[in-house]
Amino acid sequence: MNYEILCAKVIAIARLTGNFIRKESMNFDATAIEFKGLNDLVSYVDKNAEKQLVRNLTKLLPGAGFITEEKTVDRKGSTYNWIIDPLDGTTNFIHGIPTYAISIALYEEAKPVIGVVYEINRGEMFYTFKGGQAFLNNKPIAVSSRTRLADCLLATGFPYYQFDKQLQYMELLAEMMRSCHGLRRIGAAAVDLAYVACGRFDAFFEYNLNSWDVAAGAYLVQQAGGHILNFEGGDEFIEKREILASNALLDEELLLLMQKHFK
Numbered sequence: 001m002n003y004e005i006l007c008a009k010v011i012a013i014a015r016l017t018g019n020f021i022r023k024e025s026m027n028f029d030a031t032a033i034e035f036k037g038l039n040d041l042v043s044y045v046d047k048n049a050e051k052q053l054v055r056n057l058t059k060l061l062p063g064a065g066f067i068t069e070e071k072t073v074d075r076k077g078s079t080y081n082w083i084i085d086p087l088d089g090t091t092n093f094i095h096g097i098p099t100y101a102i103s104i105a106l107y108e109e110a111k112p113v114i115g116v117v118y119e120i121n122r123g124e125m126f127y128t129f130k131g132g133q134a135f136l137n138n139k140p141i142a143v144s145s146r147t148r149l150a151d152c153l154l155a156t157g158f159p160y161y162q163f164d165k166q167l168q169y170m171e172l173l174a175e176m177m178r179s180c181h182g183l184r185r186i187g188a189a190a191v192d193l194a195y196v197a198c199g200r201f202d203a204f205f206e207y208n209l210n211s212w213d214v215a216a217g218a219y220l221v222q223q224a225g226g227h228i229l230n231f232e233g234g235d236e237f238i239e240k241r242e243i244l245a246s247n248a249l250l251d252e253e254l255l256l257l258m259q260k261h262f263k
Contacts, residue, residue, distance in 0.1 A: 003129040006060065006106075007114050011127055013056040014102045014118040017049050021087060021102070022120055024048075030094055043094060046070050049086035053104065057082050064106075069212045081107045083215040089188030103190035105215035115219035117194045126194040126220055134197050134224035143226040143247035144199040152202035152250065155184045155192040159208040165262075169207070172261040179257070189243075193217025196245045197224040203246040203254055207231070207262070211238045221245045231258040 024045045050070045057064070065077030069085045082104065087093060089100030098121040106114035113130040126141070128134040134141050146152050154176060159169070177183050184201070186192055190213065192204040197220040218228045218237065227248040230240040233255050237243045242262070246254055 003113055004132055007127055007129040009060055010104055010114060010116050011125055014104060014116050017052050017102055018118050018120040021045060021049055046087045046090055047072060053084055053086055067211055079109060083107060083211050085212040088190040088213060092187045099186055099191060100188050101190045103216040105219060112219040115216035117190045117216050119191055128220050128223040134220050136198050141198040141224050143196060143224050144202045146202050147249045149180050149250055149253045152180050153182045154180050155186060155201045155204040157185060157189055157206040168261045175257060189213040190217045193221055193245055196226060197221045203250055205244045207242045209241060209243060214243050227251055231262045
């Protein structure tokens, strides 16, 4: 399979769905939302965008399965599986905050081979494919080269459930704030990870994320020279639902902080 050609087709599909989301944002009815759970919102835009992505991606690989946030399709592929979030940053979208993205990953035999994150309103297309580099709008990108946490800008997210860990998370944030140059919370994990991949952020950490939140962005970070770990330093970040993305030069410092607060 030519992953570069396939990735180019995925990019075109992401742009098409991005156009739909952008148009809907101009006339969005904020009352037309549903609650999947506590602080977990979904709109008709999420669902329609996902259906559009599934329809077009199916044409590329008819036998592939899908793991999707809105579960508009339930199909497991034997070799290939798409992992997609049609609108990462739904809460931002609903409130008119223009930071959200489409996240598309393709896994082959449980390994990533394509990752695409499209930050719609900035027109920034982050992408990578097996055998290639990581790119932003056709230009190669790489993680940062900072080695001291004190010089670094980090990103995180706030979990919207499992609040039994809230206290230790707040303690971790407090120590992070004292240890780094700054801490940001964008509200879209796919964007956070893409920003680590291109060196805007030096690291990103969060827990309780799902595969569709992180699959594409994590592959971008890895292909851009960074590391993706769980809070124990292992590789099972999707299974553990803990992700620590870094430029690969900060792992030791960051893991010490993670393990101090998350045991």
